[in-house]
Amino acid sequence: MPNKYFKPHERFDRHPHKYDIGVFVGLKKGYEDNLFIKKLFILPELEYADYYKYHLVYFLGKEPAGEQEFFSFVWQIVLIRIRFLETKDPFNSSHATDMELLVKLTTFQKYLRSIDQWNTQKTLPEIIADQQEEIRKQQLQIAELKDDLKAARKLETQEFINIADGYLLSFIDICLQAQEALLPDTGKELVFSQTQIVWSKMIAKYFREGNNEISLETLRRYFPGNKKDPGIKYAKVPPELKLFKLTPARKRS
Secondary structure, three states: OOOOOOOEOOOOOOOOOOOOEOEOOEOOOOOHHHHHHHHHHOOOHHHHHHHHHHHHHHHHHHOOOOHHHHHHHHHHHHHHHHHHHHOOOOOOOOHHHHHHHHHHHHHHHHHHHHOOOOOOOOOHHHHHHHHHHHHHHHHHHHHHHHHHHHHHHOOOOOOOEEEOOOOHHHHHHHHHHHHHOEOOOOOOEOOOOOOOHHHHHHHHHHEEEOOEOOOHHHHHOOOOOOOOOOOOOOOOOOHHHOOOOOOOOOOOO
């Protein structure tokens, strides 16, 4: 059988990639399956995915539509080796080593199952059970999304707060002043938000000016993300539209 699936150790290459298979003089024809398994035995479990993907990329470079073929080949050589070790005489002198290798192979097989897109080696009942489990998970997700949507709709409204036509900026000025207002007893902010975009979105969603929608992009010009460096798109409220002033009320005696 010619070698075609795994990237070989190039002949006389003194600095091969650690996942290349073969020896210094190259890869002997018909031995790539054995050498792939042999290399697997010396790798830690954390490298199994990288090892598999390294050779997959190599094979896809030759066969762009060959991912399933590559997976099936790897699955088969691993399965054959597992069955071979399982049927060996348990009283032979290499039994302890065989068990170590079997653990490595079954662990790698578990990784292969996790990426199996083609239900390789699964029986029809197993496939049906997997599909039913996936349907059950999707039904739970749909139920959760419905609950979230129901909760969100409680806060929705078809009505809006209307700002007198031409006085949007006066209202924005009040919002900006509210951000600067401090509580007289603690010195803390009266209102606080992590970002300024929430102000723009709140006004665009729940307010109208002269019964007309308010552009979110227009609002963002007055609520810059960085007040110290607002950028060239930033706009100030003109003095003539600053009609109100928020001031602390006098304490009642």
